[in-house]
Amino acid sequence: MKSAVTISLVSEARGGPFVFWDDLEAGMAKAAALGFDAVEVFAPGPELIAPSVVQPLLAKHNLKLAAVGTGAGWVKHKLRLTSPDAGERSKAIQFVRGIIDAGGPMGAPAIIGSMQGSWGKAGGGDVDKDQALAWLAEALAELSGHAKTQHGVKLIYEPLNRYETNLVNDVASGVKLIQQVSQISAEAGANLTLLADLFHMNIEEADIARAIRAGGHHIGHVHLADSNRRPAGLGHTNFAPIAEALRQIGYTGYISAEAFSYPDADAAAKHTIDVYRSVFA
Template identity: 30%
Template sequence: MKFGIHAGLWMARWTDEISPILKHVADLGYDGVEISLLGMTNEKAAATAGLIRDHGLEVTCSHGLSRDADITSADPAVQQAGLEHLRWAVRTCATLGSHGLAGVVYAPWGVFDPLKKADRTARSAHMLAKLDVDLADAGVTLGIEAINRFETDLVNTSAEAVTLARATGSDHIGALLDTFHLNIEEKDIATAITSAGDKLVHFHVSDNDRGVPGSGHVPWDVVQSSLKTMRYNGWIVAEMFVLAGNPASADLNIWRNIEPEAQGAAQQALQFMRRTFS
């Protein structure tokens, strides 16, 4: 099992310089860093890959889709734009040295059209299936993230994430589960985790307020025992957003400081993760 942390914890903007963040992550003793591809370019990816290696870190990636690159759209041109963007994201992961790409990769974040959910889901599965060869060639696994109802109407639960992943027919597509979202959407967190089975390819941790895991009311004994039952041995990544007052936090509706500062939150999170999951 490897422990990572999302670089967004330290970012005021998604385009912030990442070099000092990589030093923080390495100095704290994390195995790797998770990087959002928002604001990434081909040139920046190549340079960042060198920095990651220089700090002795591994890397995972997260990403999402925009409204003009929506693979659930009824417009074939918009669908194709989404597919090409995801293909770029897969190639960029390979450039960075990442074997994992996860997030809201199945529809734009914050878009809701529940009356057309079935059709949108079918189109999403159809387009994601087209990534199979790209993923295989790049050595990248795609994780479909189940997120809460206030951020999407398409994939809110573990069951929906797994169903969509299976509908693609790709062995390179699975599910990303996140304790923040599980805590909101699932009636039974243990069942949500264990029923994902071999489709669970990535795991995010934070507490119920997106702060330090172990500081709130997420049932960590249940989370730990469920992952142990599954013999999950992949990445566990702390994805925390804790400081208000900057554009990145506003994107995620962080309106008050959840923790006093980022560095201490990162240190406490790693201590908790090692104590709970090692």
């Protein structure tokens, strides 16, 4: 398992669960100094994470790009893959495609979380759950297929807690969604993987370690935060059984810190790398 830390360049997301903010190179320099293997970047659009911008910085600081986030599609541009408006759904797909095309040449998969939207009134209309899931599966099939054929990278889908979406809240439901995508395109379904976010799982899963074991090979990325979304070690989550479950399923991906900059960014990053080394490495 490898370590990563988040850097957000999205001003509209300020106050959210990202460790470093605003300055890509400064965040990389601090990540490298602490010994992280990679960074995970959230940008307002693909232009700020283009290979011409990011690759020289990665090389300079001897880092990998673990993943690229698409959350700005919602928090900045208000785009959702399950919008009742077909034009908005098309724009959402194009936004994600742009992020895939930026990160893909550097081997970085895109993460779809908040852009998945919701159903019913929470989703901005009277769309029922089955229709919203159908639209989501169709979008994921298209985008996962694009990521695979154009760049040879995975697409990461993130189940969120009930306060952020009413579509897919746990690993088991995420596996069912992958199966739904596979019915549209077997290749796209095989290329779609789940993000196990330990903060969301703390809310939705009765047993995080058991859920990870059940998710098995579908688990393709891990977000590390404590029960209160502060950095690992500053809440009440017991990470030892979680790390053991990841070992049992043969997980070798990133353990990426998506947590509040508490009490500040430098301390948050230090807390995270210490827990990573003592529990996950």
